[in-house]
Amino acid sequence: MNNRTWHLFLYIFLVVLMLFSLIYTVSIGATDLPFEEVYEVLIDHVFHSDARLNAGDFEMSHFKIIWQIRLPRTLFALFVGAGLSLCGAAMQALVLNPIADPYVLGVSSGASAGAAIALLAPIAFLEGQHQTTAFAFIGAMCSAFAVYILAKRAGGGKLQPVTLLLSGTAVNAVMSAITSYLVFKARSPEGIAAVYNWQMGAISAAQWRTLSIPAVIVTLGLVVFTVMGSRFNMIMMGDDDAAAMGLRVRLFRSVMFVVCSIVVGSLVSITGIIGFVGLVVPHVVRLFSRTSDNKVIMPMSALFGASYIMWADAFARSAHGAAELPLGIVTSFIGAPFFMYLMIKNGYGGSKG
Amino acid sequence: MKLSFEGVEVKLGGREILTGATMQSHEGKMVGIIGANGSGKSTLVKTVFGIVHYHGGNILLDGKNIRSFSPKELASRIGYVGQDQSVAFDFSVRDVVGMGLFARKNVKNGKALVNEALESLGIERFADRSIQKLSGGERKMAFIARALVQGSDMFIMDEPTNHLDIHHQLFVMDYLKNCGKTTLIVIHDLRLAAHYCDYLYMLADGKVYAEGAPIDVLTQENVEHVFRIGGYAGKTKKGVLDFYIFEEESEGDIHKHTN
Numbered sequence: 001m002n003n004r005t006w007h008l009f010l011y012i013f014l015v016v017l018m019l020f021s022l023i024y025t026v027s028i029g030a031t032d033l034p035f036e037e038v039y040e041v042l043i044d045h046v047f048h049s050d051a052r053l054n055a056g057d058f059e060m061s062h063f064k065i066i067w068q069i070r071l072p073r074t075l076f077a078l079f080v081g082a083g084l085s086l087c088g089a090a091m092q093a094l095v096l097n098p099i100a101d102p103y104v105l106g107v108s109s110g111a112s113a114g115a116a117i118a119l120l121a122p123i124a125f126l127e128g129q130h131q132t133t134a135f136a137f138i139g140a141m142c143s144a145f146a147v148y149i150l151a152k153r154a155g156g157g158k159l160q161p162v163t164l165l166l167s168g169t170a171v172n173a174v175m176s177a178i179t180s181y182l183v184f185k186a187r188s189p190e191g192i193a194a195v196y197n198w199q200m201g202a203i204s205a206a207q208w209r210t211l212s213i214p215a216v217i218v219t220l221g222l223v224v225f226t227v228m229g230s231r232f233n234m235i236m237m238g239d240d241d242a243a244a245m246g247l248r249v250r251l252f253r254s255v256m257f258v259v260c261s262i263v264v265g266s267l268v269s270i271t272g273i274i275g276f277v278g279l280v281v282p283h284v285v286r287l288f289s290r291t292s293d294n295k296v297i298m299p300m301s302a303l304f305g306a307s308y309i310m311w312a313d314a315f316a317r318s319a320h321g322a323a324e325l326p327l328g329i330v331t332s333f334i335g336a337p338f339f340m341y342l343m344i345k346n347g348y349g350g351s352k353g
Numbered sequence: 354m355k356l357s358f359e360g361v362e363v364k365l366g367g368r369e370i371l372t373g374a375t376m377q378s379h380e381g382k383m384v385g386i387i388g389a390n391g392s393g394k395s396t397l398v399k400t401v402f403g404i405v406h407y408h409g410g411n412i413l414l415d416g417k418n419i420r421s422f423s424p425k426e427l428a429s430r431i432g433y434v435g436q437d438q439s440v441a442f443d444f445s446v447r448d449v450v451g452m453g454l455f456a457r458k459n460v461k462n463g464k465a466l467v468n469e470a471l472e473s474l475g476i477e478r479f480a481d482r483s484i485q486k487l488s489g490g491e492r493k494m495a496f497i498a499r500a501l502v503q504g505s506d507m508f509i510m511d512e513p514t515n516h517l518d519i520h521h522q523l524f525v526m527d528y529l530k531n532c533g534k535t536t537l538i539v540i541h542d543l544r545l546a547a548h549y550c551d552y553l554y555m556l557a558d559g560k561v562y563a564e565g566a567p568i569d570v571l572t573q574e575n576v577e578h579v580f581r582i583g584g585y586a587g588k589t590k591k592g593v594l595d596f597y598i599f600e601e602e603s604e605g606d607i608h609k610h611t612n
Contacts, residue, residue, distance in 0.1 A: 096441050234452055236442045240435050244402045246428030246456045292442040
């Protein structure tokens with residue numbers, strides 16, 4: 001089978017997998033519902049304006065679980081998975097490191113610090129959860145900005161892979177220290193627990209009305225990164241080669257860095273830290289698609305990442321009975337060993353060629 | 354198409370690498386840049402693409418400041434293959450060669466252009482293999498094919514024969530010599546330089562120390578000054594230009610080939 005046919009097959013498979021996962025994982029949770037019922041309820045609600053529900057074919061409580069709780073949550077999982085995976089693929093290209101993940105930007109630790117301020121400071125600007133999200137987003141953007149400026153300074157005006165990685169590490173350290181300090185100074189055990197919980201990453205807070213912003217941002221990210229696919233390919237060959245092939249390397253890296261920060265920031269500020277998704281998914285996709293071509297890797301990563309997180313979240317909410325497992329723990333348990341495997345298999349300690 | 358460097362100065366990390374290098378490409382000819390390690394050969398060609406910035410002097414392409422061209426315009430005029438061959442990601446050779454298409458406007462027959470380039474370098478047999486799994490020499494050939502796909506009239510190559518076995522060294526040099534493009538190559542191998550280049554620039558202390566036809570540049574005095582060895586270019590019995598180095602203790606009557 002040539003690559004083009006294989007890719008077409010993979011696209012079809014991934015789209016079907018995503019649609020199936022979307023409906024199937026809605027049936028999974030503390031209250032298990034049959035797959036057929038979920039399917040019928042959704043069809044009834046979307047296409048027949050609740051005709052059968054009103055006729056009493058389904059229980060109202062089931063409808064509420066499906067439509068008001070699980071579906072927005074599952075859709076949110078879809079966008080979180082797609083967004084983190086996309087940004088993982090993009091960051092790996094931008095820092096020229098196949099084992100980078102979107103959090104090398106410092107976005108996650110910045111978001112944590114922001115969330116900690118919101119959760120622990122005795123001030124309220126916005127109602128409850130919105131304050132945490134807003135502060136986390138501001139924190140994410142601040143730390144991404146700090147990484148950007150620092151990397152540029154250290155690289156003599158250029159945004160270079162190595163300085164970008166190092167700046168990310170440095171800013172991460174500062175942001176983590178801020179979070180730890182806030183936790184240390186905090187008086188209320190509830191507040192501390194809230195910060196801790198937030199950091200473990202969860203998407204249980206999803207609702208229809210909070211879904212639109214991440215959905216729009218992730219979709220835009222998908223379009224931008226896919227359209228820029230061939231440029232991402234060029235930058236993967238190294239800065240010198242990319243420049244000689246006609247790419248405006250600095251401008252491209254700067255703009256894509258900003259896009260990445262916004263996408264990851266908008267997700268992480270709502271979900272907390274969901275680790276290893278952006279690292280693992282593009283890798284798996286490269287392995288199966290047998291290419292590194294970003295025109296293919298970007299959309300496939302989004303599709304596969306979407307399914308992956310829908311299932312991971314279904315597992316998180318069902319594995320421990322009524323008490324939900326934080327999603328971040330699930331993804332780390334899956335992702336970290338995979339990361340170790342990749343490290344050993346590819347021998348990253350050796351030469352790069 | 355003419356590329357000229359006029360008194361180009363480059364400082365890197367406070368160190369003066371180039372202190373006023375002046376040279377020109379020669380239409381349809383192969384111009385070689387030679388010099389000891391660290392003499393600034395690679396640095397000089399990198400200034401063309403803005404990979405390295407120059408602080409003084411001028412670089413002109415057809416009389417226009419090189420920085421007035423966009424990177425893409427430049428790539429459509431000059432194909433470049435650098436020394437660095439490491440690739441962090443797993444692309445097929447075909448993908449890598451296809452990246453050269455970015456420099457072109459309105460590509461309709463991209464696939465054909467890529468195949469053409471692969472064939473003319475005789476590397477179509479590993480077109481679908483991973484670039485990471487190729488030998489250094491095979492990789493070099495792939496990068497040259499990529500530069501070819503850019504469709505430029507000029508080539509700048511930084512040590513094109515590096516990593517190649519002797520057969521492929523000659524193949525690549527013959528190829529570059531006969532491809533009809535204006536070529537600027539950085540080259541360490543003085544035998545190949547003597548044999549193939551139409552004109553040589555010898556760099557020392559950040560500027561051009563000597564220039565001219567290989568036989569006039571690779572003189573005993575110049576070679577001794579720049580490389581601190583005894584050697585010179587001379588004609589073989591068949592009238593072909595070659596480069597000879599002396600045995601250590603001797604005074605030039607016995608000579609031996611490099612390599």
